[in-house]
Amino acid sequence: MWIEYIIKTVKVVELKGVWVKLSDQVVLEDISFDVFEGDYIGIIGPNGAGKTTLLKVILGLIKPFRGKVSVFGLEPEEGKKFIGYVPQERPFNKDFPIKVIDVVLMGCLKDKGLFRNFTPEDLKRAEEALELVEMRPLRDREICGLSGGELQRVLIARAIVSKPKLLLLDEPTAHVDLPVQTEFFDLLKRLNEEGLTIIMVTHDIGVISSYVGKIACLNRKIYYHGTKEIRPEDLEAVYGCPVDLIAHGIPHRVLREHDR
Amino acid sequence: MTLLQYEFLRNAFIAGLLISLACAVVGTLIVMRKMVYLAGGIAHIAFGGVGIGIFMGINPVYSALAFSLLSAFGMGLGLKRLKISEDSAIGVLWATGMAIGALFVGLTKSYVPDLMVYLFGNILLVSPSDIKTMLILDGIIFLLTRGLWKELLAVSFDPDFAWVCGVKVRFIETIFLIMVAASCVILIHAVGIVLVLALLTIPTLISRHFYRGLKNMMILSGLFSFGLIMAGLALSYFLNLPSGATIVLLSGIVFGIVEIFKRS
Numbered sequence: 001m002w003i004e005y006i007i008k009t010v011k012v013v014e015l016k017g018v019w020v021k022l023s024d025q026v027v028l029e030d031i032s033f034d035v036f037e038g039d040y041i042g043i044i045g046p047n048g049a050g051k052t053t054l055l056k057v058i059l060g061l062i063k064p065f066r067g068k069v070s071v072f073g074l075e076p077e078e079g080k081k082f083i084g085y086v087p088q089e090r091p092f093n094k095d096f097p098i099k100v101i102d103v104v105l106m107g108c109l110k111d112k113g114l115f116r117n118f119t120p121e122d123l124k125r126a127e128e129a130l131e132l133v134e135m136r137p138l139r140d141r142e143i144c145g146l147s148g149g150e151l152q153r154v155l156i157a158r159a160i161v162s163k164p165k166l167l168l169l170d171e172p173t174a175h176v177d178l179p180v181q182t183e184f185f186d187l188l189k190r191l192n193e194e195g196l197t198i199i200m201v202t203h204d205i206g207v208i209s210s211y212v213g214k215i216a217c218l219n220r221k222i223y224y225h226g227t228k229e230i231r232p233e234d235l236e237a238v239y240g241c242p243v244d245l246i247a248h249g250i251p252h253r254v255l256r257e258h259d260r
Numbered sequence: 261m262t263l264l265q266y267e268f269l270r271n272a273f274i275a276g277l278l279i280s281l282a283c284a285v286v287g288t289l290i291v292m293r294k295m296v297y298l299a300g301g302i303a304h305i306a307f308g309g310v311g312i313g314i315f316m317g318i319n320p321v322y323s324a325l326a327f328s329l330l331s332a333f334g335m336g337l338g339l340k341r342l343k344i345s346e347d348s349a350i351g352v353l354w355a356t357g358m359a360i361g362a363l364f365v366g367l368t369k370s371y372v373p374d375l376m377v378y379l380f381g382n383i384l385l386v387s388p389s390d391i392k393t394m395l396i397l398d399g400i401i402f403l404l405t406r407g408l409w410k411e412l413l414a415v416s417f418d419p420d421f422a423w424v425c426g427v428k429v430r431f432i433e434t435i436f437l438i439m440v441a442a443s444c445v446i447l448i449h450a451v452g453i454v455l456v457l458a459l460l461t462i463p464t465l466i467s468r469h470f471y472r473g474l475k476n477m478m479i480l481s482g483l484f485s486f487g488l489i490m491a492g493l494a495l496s497y498f499l500n501l502p503s504g505a506t507i508v509l510l511s512g513i514v515f516g517i518v519e520i521f522k523r524s
Contacts, residue, residue: 046505059424061423061424073430080424080426081426083424085420085421085424087418087420091295093292093294093416093417093418094417095292095294096292096293096417097292097468097472097473097477098413098416098417098474098476099473102413103409103417106410106413106414106417106418106421106422106425107425109410109411109414109422109425109426109427110425110426114407114408114411115408117409117410118410122364142472142473143417158421162425230512234492
């Protein structure tokens with residue numbers, strides 16, 4: 001029981017005064033941000049706000065020039081083994097002739113040395129992950145023949161096959177149509193309830209559905225209060241203009257009661 | 261086959277097999293990774309090695325191998341750190357490598373062998389010692405591909421994710437460039453530096469029309485390249501044409517026909 005207590009108090013991600021420059025431009029400014037176990041955080045902000053950069057800082061792909069990052073109390077290089085990552089869209093080579101099952105198997109690379117093949121156990125785990133996202137029937141399809149939603153699910157399977165403790169999602173719903181989005185958020189909610197900590201980044205306020213537990217706003221600086229509500233003044237600071245929060249005509253919970 | 265009684269024909273046959281293996285494995289990967297230009301760069305940089313070999317009086321194949329391996333190594337470590345785009349850097353290296361070769365050939369006071377062999381290849385001149393070199397290089401390519409298959413796949417498809425999974429991406433990329441350099445040297449024997457790209461790309465491009473899946477494509481493009489090399493060789497033999505150019509032209513024609521046929 002006390003072990004559980006310790007795990008609960010260990011911060012999953014801790015950023016302290018992090019500054020990041022990309023080609024001589026400051027893209028993240030004095031970011032301090034704590035994530036606790038079981039959190040389900042949505043980070044919103046306009047295009048170019050540094051959202052992807054923030055995820056890459058957590059992953060250790062980009063190093064801040066000032067400030068400290070720790071993941072599960074470790075350096076990102078060490079901590080990244082507990083992270084599952086679903087990259088933004090398709091930064092990868094979509095024409096590469098690779099099968100669905102082989103993409104998911106990539107998630108098993110973590111504890112494999114060079115000159116080692118994947119074991120039947122890895123294959124079983126990969127198939128289970130595909131089962132979870134309901135993509136098992138397509139396991140032998142080539143990736144370039146998949147629809148946007150199918151590909152997204154494959155990438156999630158790849159991210160969760162190694163049983164991560166933290167899942168990072170970069171613009172997970174772009175190019176996925178609405179019915180699929182609902183399914184997708186159901187899946188994330190299920191995973192979150194099983195104990196997975198989730199950080200999701202998006203430029204589309206509309207996709208911050210009722211599932212997300214906490215919301216942060218980012219535009220070089222971060223506005224985060226560890227709460228479910230977005231303060232209108234934060235949004236204005238981030239987007240530079242008042243934003244209509246009921247963007248898609250779907251009732252959202254992002255606003256407090258309209259009392260002020 | 262009475263033709264195989266001639267030693268040079270037998271050597272050409274074996275060389276064709278060894279070249280096909282390099283085309284199959286490395287050619288498929290560079291085409292699917294869209295790294296054809298980079299492979300062209302490495303092949304042409306090898307000419308610098310050829311020039312140095314001629315100048316120093318050693319077998320130009322060995323110096324070409326050393327030179328292109330070195331450049332592959334350098335590219336693997338340095339290309340991503342440059343502030344200019346990768347393809348301009350390759351353009352610079354491509355021309356510089358050729359210039360180094362031309363310079364050393366110019367400086368050579370003694371007899372300069374026919375450069376056409378290195379630039380455009382002649383598979384009929386492959387010697388038993390060349391075959392030994394090719395065999396070793398093929399062996400290295402084969403073992404590296406088998407041993408590092410999952411890393412090569414991961415790095416080819418999604419390097420960021422591979423990095424997150426703890427794959428040493430830059431190391432694997434460097435190994436891959438070394439495989440490319442090795443196959444360029446293997447291919448120089450058949451089609452020469454200038455025409456290497458034809459055999460690294462065309463068989464894969466044709467096989468992509470017929471097969472899905474990386475392994476299947478590799479097998480099929482190996483078969484295609486062997487067929488094209490042998491058919492080109494036979495044509496050049498009976499029509500008394502230069503073999504390298506005939507092989508490449510035939511490949512180009514077959515590619516064009518398949519492309520038109522598959523499109524309509």
